[in-house]
Amino acid sequence: xxxxxxxxxxxxxxxxxxxxxxxxxxxxxxxxxxxxxxxxxxxxxxxxxxxxxxxxxxxxxxxxxxxxxxxxxxxxxxxxxxxxxxxxxxxxxxxxxxxxxxxxxxxxxxxxxxxxxxxxxxxxxxxxxxxxxxxxxxxxxxxxxxxxxxxxxxxxxxxxxxxxxxxxxxxxxxxxxxxxxxxxxxxxxxxxxxxxxxxxxxxxxxxxxxxxxxxxxxxxxxxxxxxxxxxxxxxxxxxxxxxxxxxxxxxxxxxxxxxxxxxxxxxxxxxxxxxxxxxxxxxxxxxxxxxxxxxxxxxxx
Amino acid sequence: xxxxxxxxxxxxxxxxxxxxxxxxxxxxxxxxxxxxxxxxxxxxxxxxxxxxxxxxxxxxxxxxxxxxxxxxxxxxxxxxxxxxxxxxxxxxxxxxxxxxxxxxxxxxxxxxxxxxxxxxxxxxxxxxxxxxxxxxxxxxxxxxxxxxxxxxxxxxxxxxxxxxxxxxxxxxxxxxxxxxxxxxxxxxxxxxxxxxxxxxxxxxxxxxxxxxxxxxxxxxxxxxxxxxxxxxxxxxxxxxxxxxxxxxxxxxxxxxxxxxxxxxxxxxxxxxxxxxxxxxxxxxxxxxxxxxxxxxxxxxxx
Numbered sequence: 365x366x367x368x369x370x371x372x373x374x375x376x377x378x379x380x381x382x383x384x385x386x387x388x389x390x391x392x393x394x395x396x397x398x399x400x401x402x403x404x405x406x407x408x409x410x411x412x413x414x415x416x417x418x419x420x421x422x423x424x425x426x427x428x429x430x431x432x433x434x435x436x437x438x439x440x441x442x443x444x445x446x447x448x449x450x451x452x453x454x455x456x457x458x459x460x461x462x463x464x465x466x467x468x469x470x471x472x473x474x475x476x477x478x479x480x481x482x483x484x485x486x487x488x489x490x491x492x493x494x495x496x497x498x499x500x501x502x503x504x505x506x507x508x509x510x511x512x513x514x515x516x517x518x519x520x521x522x523x524x525x526x527x528x529x530x531x532x533x534x535x536x537x538x539x540x541x542x543x544x545x546x547x548x549x550x551x552x553x554x555x556x557x558x559x560x561x562x563x564x565x566x567x568x569x570x571x572x573x574x575x576x577x578x579x580x581x582x583x584x585x586x587x588x589x590x591x592x593x594x595x596x597x598x599x600x601x602x603x604x605x606x607x608x609x610x611x612x613x614x615x616x617x618x619x620x621x622x623x624x625x626x627x628x629x630x631x632x633x634x635x636x637x638x639x640x641x642x643x644x645x646x647x648x649x650x651x652x653x654x655x656x657x658x659x660x661x662x663x664x665x
Numbered sequence: 666x667x668x669x670x671x672x673x674x675x676x677x678x679x680x681x682x683x684x685x686x687x688x689x690x691x692x693x694x695x696x697x698x699x700x701x702x703x704x705x706x707x708x709x710x711x712x713x714x715x716x717x718x719x720x721x722x723x724x725x726x727x728x729x730x731x732x733x734x735x736x737x738x739x740x741x742x743x744x745x746x747x748x749x750x751x752x753x754x755x756x757x758x759x760x761x762x763x764x765x766x767x768x769x770x771x772x773x774x775x776x777x778x779x780x781x782x783x784x785x786x787x788x789x790x791x792x793x794x795x796x797x798x799x800x801x802x803x804x805x806x807x808x809x810x811x812x813x814x815x816x817x818x819x820x821x822x823x824x825x826x827x828x829x830x831x832x833x834x835x836x837x838x839x840x841x842x843x844x845x846x847x848x849x850x851x852x853x854x855x856x857x858x859x860x861x862x863x864x865x866x867x868x869x870x871x872x873x874x875x876x877x878x879x880x881x882x883x884x885x886x887x888x889x890x891x892x893x894x895x896x897x898x899x900x901x902x903x904x905x906x907x908x909x910x911x912x913x914x915x916x917x918x919x920x921x922x923x924x925x926x927x928x929x930x931x932x933x934x935x936x937x938x939x940x941x942x943x944x945x946x947x948x949x950x951x952x953x954x955x956x957x958x959x960x961x962x963x964x965x966x967x
Contacts, residue, residue: 382793385870389787390799393780396840401806404817411817464711472704474712480953482715487949487956489899491917492938495924496722499931505734507721544715545960552961601810604901608921622812629816630906638816646813653808 412639429640441616442624450599452535457595461543465550482544494608497537527617530610534618538605546591553587589660596652621645726935733931749936762919770897773838777893781844786874789852790860803842833907838897844889851885888959891952895945916941
């Protein structure tokens, strides 16, 4: 009977066998992943439309949470601050990590050591990094302001104690921490460019600047695209750096979306409202990714 | 791009004609030397920018409190206060924090490496309907920030009574999509003929995974192990939300609370920071090749 089955539907048994086998491999990871990631993501879209506050029952309130956001001044501040951080952190990190990668791609002594060193901030914990930088940024006696005074700036900024300078301080530390990571990605990209391209450009009389724009930049496009997407998502979800460094302050000068979600959800127990803000964060990240993918595709065509 | 300017001004295109196209042949020796000097200057500035904060942290950890902030800056302590490294253990629960963090990092890493590499085999070596769609779901969640679903996740963990236990962090970190992704990238570079030959020899799929894939993927497993360990060690947000009782705090939470308690003990704060970074620094020095490879493979093909 087994033979007739195999003759009648060749492959269907194999298919079933493979499906079972495949799932048996995936299941241990998938169970954890489904329960701890997929279920919460789906639940988010329900909770966001309720008035759940952790104690009472969750009542369906429709889009009330979202209309409330429009009039919520703190939400608007958090939204603007998130864009402020992203607007500076993305180009700064992109530029610096590319510059570092170009520098390290040359045959200089000590390059291997520096590659390791530049990556080190990225594997160091946020807490340790922030503790050091907060001391370095100390307005009165901190090394940074001493240096600024020494080069003739008589009134150096108050950094994390000043509402105007706290965000720049956070951006500096964020960029300092992440540039080594993106530098590695750029470096890997640079090493895939065939040297013949540079030779050809040189034979055509292109100077270093022209070679950079006409060989390096186009060849790095896939890497640059990936780095930009990662950087953008990373910037919009910035959280632990700010939580540890300024806790959103002084005032609300560094309050960002992720922290506002945390404040509303975990400190004020407004789970429904916090979830609806989570959806805004989610939509920002997804739509930015989608836009970047489609722009990239159009350029490919 | 500081080096490009001198090259542009000194290059004489006519001299190039007829020369063999060797690297850097278009530059005169003088401009090449200027280029190198500028390169080294840029490298030195960048190295200082990256490393000075760490140097300052280490040096401050060996000072008295009063010597941390001085005018002018004291780069090297006048007297090395080694006793800071004794005092920190007495003033804080360092031992408990380090032990908890170690337990978590080891458990999470073991689970992530096992389930990740196992699932990656299913995704890359076995064909079955729905496989690619499922993988797309995995990939999709990488673009969803954890911050966006941390609240429903917390509610769920509380419902199954995991919050405020070390289990919550294990559950949170061990099943990430990252491990699956990284290992799948690696398995895809292993030629299909190898597993095909093993199949003909009568090895089951589990046998192929264990006897062929695992030994072949040691470098990728090393990358995943190190990256997961470091991530778990450094995580601040997960423990902040889930670990409320001080006896289950990790080093990151502990250090943060220590700063709240002794906010004027500048030197000791830096001592604690150094101790919290030290294990990672050692792991990083030993395995930096695997870090770099892990980042390059998981990053570029994404």
